[in-house]
Amino acid sequence: MGLNPVIEMLGRRLRLAVIGGGLGSFIGAMHRQAARLDDRYEIVTGVFSSDSEKSKQAGLELGLAPDRLYASVQEMLEAEAAREDGADVVAIMTPNDSHYQYSVAAVEHGFDVICDKPMTNTLEEAEALHKKVQETGLVFCLTHNYTGYPMVRQAKAMVDEGELGTIRLIQVEYVQGGKAEEGQDLPPELSWKYDPVRGGPSMVMGSIGTHAHNLARFITGLELAEVSADIGSIVPGRVVDDYAGALLRFENGARGTFWITQAAAGVENCLQIRVSGTKGTIEWMQEFPQTLTFMPLHGSSQNRTPNGPGTLPLSAHSSRIVAGHPEGFHEGFANIYSDAAEAISARRTGKEPNPLALHFPNSWDGLLGIRFIDSVIKSSEANGKWTKC
């Protein structure tokens, strides 16, 4: 990464308003760090909790100006839209059931939006939100952060450049163990995940399944045609689902599998993908993100690393550092934020963004994710019948 394109275009940092992500929240801190890392955003306001006192307390502890700590999201959006120096962008990191309403409200007030995944809880909401984003021309960035890792982007670029040939086989899995224990409670700020009304029709798909789905689409550039799936709950006494498996058929004829669970006792955060084309196979594991294994059809298996030999421009664009110095989850997340910042600044100034900065997930990706959840559930209910995506 070179100069700061936001300062270059706007003459200042983007002003960010935050919804959700109170002080105890892991994902809230992550969003703020991601916004800060490349110095393209300044957090100017936020509603961090539905409890307005807690929200204000959080804002003060984050060093925000007291006069920009509002009692509600609605109040914040109106006040900031009215300020000369008001926020440019709204970042949403609330439980799933409010992504839709806050996104729509932000868009309606003219803000660009950065929103946590899944985009919405229903297919109807997803379609409506995508339509609204398209109509307004605003930037909508969905934080499928795993697509921000340099070696995921290297993988995508290798596929785009034809280094793998025609893609034939795709295996993607996302296995966690955090919800493996029977009767285990979640911390209060995450308890909505066990509530199908707030967390959406599928805990496991909303939490990690859309990440896996998005990762496969991002790297391969392929869209799913149909799916044969099984989804359910393996931990006794649970009302939300905790595993899903699917067989995949892509539009180009490629085949694949998809396997996700949060009930694999002892596993940390194992998101993995293997993609085979006519010219070779690549493998990537989130827990060792700085290695992309490339197994060419003829030739030794190779370990590609960030800014190592063979680095393609999209990957180089996504790394801050010389080879051998690991970047991690924060940097990948920050890449999504920083690319969105460039797109937003370009939109606001009418300037041309770096095309390499336009690979962050958007509302179309979000809509496809919700459609995929819907198809998996339908196929599972239909005894594994192949179902359109």
Added chain:
Amino acid sequence: MGLNPVIEMLGRRLRLAVIGGGLGSFIGAMHRQAARLDDRYEIVTGVFSSDSEKSKQAGLELGLAPDRLYASVQEMLEAEAAREDGADVVAIMTPNDSHYQYSVAAVEHGFDVICDKPMTNTLEEAEALHKKVQETGLVFCLTHNYTGYPMVRQAKAMVDEGELGTIRLIQVEYVQGGKAEEGQDLPPELSWKYDPVRGGPSMVMGSIGTHAHNLARFITGLELAEVSADIGSIVPGRVVDDYAGALLRFENGARGTFWITQAAAGVENCLQIRVSGTKGTIEWMQEFPQTLTFMPLHGSSQNRTPNGPGTLPLSAHSSRIVAGHPEGFHEGFANIYSDAAEAISARRTGKEPNPLALHFPNSWDGLLGIRFIDSVIKSSEANGKWTKC
């Protein structure tokens, strides 16, 4: 491994007759090395090729006595059955379509049998052979050699001992790249694999799918209830299938996935399994067979190694060496041979074998493998419908 139980029981090595595995054959050399490693067998005769001249030549090059090099399998079985010092055991390593006939002939002549997988090409043959083996009480050993690795046996023993709790989730995959190239010919001695008549109803299932299926059953001790599958050919112009995916439901309610292919360009021999129970998860990869990763529900991930801390008796029984000295494919294969030797010697002498030696795959395992192939094909033909196994 301690003293030689075959010499202890019989006062001599078992006399082995070989069918198939001519001099250029990888699998033939492997069988012979496996038989030799622990000094429990002496190869005394063999029909190595359907061409009787080539067969005799091979026998001479292997140092066999000229008067025990026969013109046909039939002649060998009769002559050896009639000799005072005739063979005890017949090992079969021919193309799939002759496993049934040679196994039946060997059993009918009173020989114990060691046979390559898959057991037969049809379900009818598998049922008939299993019935015949049961009726005769002879030993029938199927060389699902991957179950011979010390850490696979450690995994099985950990499940048996309850170290994983109740098994919930099983992922097994076997990915190879050897048949990824379009238009690629096989060496002549393997060309039968591309011939559905000789290789059986499914190349990929017969070659590697039954290994993956057997491995999952061996480690977990669970039987499959039903399967939802997709099988086909991804490499253009191929008449045999080269990938299969399946979602799995086990009799105890556990869920899982199964993914196999021989068309993943650049991949060598990636057989992997992950099994999660209520108390933890284990992972094993054939390409690094000396490590079994154990992730307990509470506690750090552990690397279990052969004869390292926590080694259970079945694993210790299956390793010849102190910790840190890798054993490989040969030793795993030899474990199958050596355990079968102990069972055969016990049967022939009426003595008690070591119970740890009785974990080699048998005709029941072979029959279930063929049933699994059948179920996968039927489910795939029925649009992914869940199908009994």
Added chain:
Amino acid sequence: MGLNPVIEMLGRRLRLAVIGGGLGSFIGAMHRQAARLDDRYEIVTGVFSSDSEKSKQAGLELGLAPDRLYASVQEMLEAEAAREDGADVVAIMTPNDSHYQYSVAAVEHGFDVICDKPMTNTLEEAEALHKKVQETGLVFCLTHNYTGYPMVRQAKAMVDEGELGTIRLIQVEYVQGGKAEEGQDLPPELSWKYDPVRGGPSMVMGSIGTHAHNLARFITGLELAEVSADIGSIVPGRVVDDYAGALLRFENGARGTFWITQAAAGVENCLQIRVSGTKGTIEWMQEFPQTLTFMPLHGSSQNRTPNGPGTLPLSAHSSRIVAGHPEGFHEGFANIYSDAAEAISARRTGKEPNPLALHFPNSWDGLLGIRFIDSVIKSSEANGKWTKC
């Protein structure tokens, strides 16, 4: 990490002045990102280049106020010391030969200091600077950033807690390939590394040797007694050294080795350490920083991960994220900055810092690093004679 202790103590972020690290500089961007990540610093001014025009340009591109872009370090220190809202801390990331002068100047103007390693180019300077820091009571933080990784801190905490028993054996190595090519030029901004006057008496020791030395001391808490060393240049035509090896004797009787080079063609950034005590051995590799392997005397080898089972408080303090989400070089570097920020804020407010925040390297560590360089060179010149450290 919880609330922002700097805002808690000071009611605002620390104001940071930067010396060096112009726009093309890798290390400059790293320092700024490290300062920014946890929101404890605001960069308010800087002299980024000895060319005052370039320096101002850089400041503008970083979004700094034009009236705080000075023509020289001297001018900056004076002006900022005089301002009501002047900088609190000076961060120095210039070539090695100016660390001493800028550090002394900063300290003399009353600033706390964060300085890149090695602390100085001569032992005399190191002793003088350390003495001055001690006299003033200011905070001096040396960016041996590798000690900021969560699993390095876990290693230190495990040693401190006695989990390894008495330390006996230490192997540390730092192997890079970036300077393996004969006749290869460095980019202009790094060309001082090949100049013994600017880069110091030993390129390889100054660049990476002090990191390895510091890492071993940090984790084990042991001090070196004496060293037997060999240092030189293996790439023909080079006037600075590019490898050094040493045998180590620690004050408690532990033994070890030290091996560093920048001439190992193809290697990226391989800093590794293995420490054995009476109760077990730990291994850590910078290129896979989120794993700390712990091999207990009795028990399976374990993979410790950030915030995974067994995490000790110092490691938990040093990680922002739940287990399975890799942190990297930036986060480790940021930990050094953030801990220094806490110490500085506590000093300025007379409050008690969190004791876990006091593990950043300081001027004593810097002095010992320079002494180590001196001892290695002396031993090597004395034909490997054991030499005091």
Added chain:
Amino acid sequence: MGLNPVIEMLGRRLRLAVIGGGLGSFIGAMHRQAARLDDRYEIVTGVFSSDSEKSKQAGLELGLAPDRLYASVQEMLEAEAAREDGADVVAIMTPNDSHYQYSVAAVEHGFDVICDKPMTNTLEEAEALHKKVQETGLVFCLTHNYTGYPMVRQAKAMVDEGELGTIRLIQVEYVQGGKAEEGQDLPPELSWKYDPVRGGPSMVMGSIGTHAHNLARFITGLELAEVSADIGSIVPGRVVDDYAGALLRFENGARGTFWITQAAAGVENCLQIRVSGTKGTIEWMQEFPQTLTFMPLHGSSQNRTPNGPGTLPLSAHSSRIVAGHPEGFHEGFANIYSDAAEAISARRTGKEPNPLALHFPNSWDGLLGIRFIDSVIKSSEANGKWTKC
């Protein structure tokens, strides 16, 4: 590996007489399995213990003919030398202090010899034995078995072919934990290791140091010029040494380090080597022997595997199996035995051996190993002074 060259040349297997390696012995079983794997030897006799009753019992349990079980080595050598069908080769796997006498006796009776390392306990013996071997022209094979691994031989071949360019830097280490516990007793059959009279002047050098030394020489083809060393005992109360470190200078100017210990608690059998040349670096670890990492100066890091892409003839010669099927310690050991068998058969028949079979360690390698032990001890006694090898 193709046809059996011993049967091709001799018309039969080599007849092997064994000295040492009684039934409880790990190394005895290993030698016998290594001899058996490729069917080039038939064990015909042996003296397995200095207790003649135990020795005979062992012979019977190994299935040897009672009339070839002798009361002493002397008797065996005489009787077998006199038989028409007597042994061809003597394999020695006794404690170190008898290697010399048995080797000399075997050679004097005209037997080819396979002997465990270290070759002798004193430099005088080593020189005398090497001289005697040279004078007789018999084959003397020293079982530095690690040089038999396919990827070690691939490494050697890559160096020989110039794929690494000029070798500059060599790091070799051999770290074990089996002797880390204070006051820990060895099993009776290994207790001689703690006895300097029987085990030789250095336990750690004789047990593992000569392996590491030989491995570095084998792969690089370079000879050591001088060494600066430190050797001693780190476990309290021990009379034999358990660690040694050395800095290395090779005849071509290359530099390196050597570090060995048996006191690293919890480590299994970590023999590792890294070799850097002008064109790249290779790394190999014994615990994962099927991977050779090659990091070219320009280009991605590669994982070379047995019979994978880029396999050179010496490596292909040393593997029995297609890529992806791990071979281990036994197969490496067997390669030494099998190559020696080919050399012995060629000598006895006056035929030409395959030149690829002539890379097993011999008495010259053995002599250099003993010289290296001597130099390490002398340098350590001389306060680290550089000492000729």
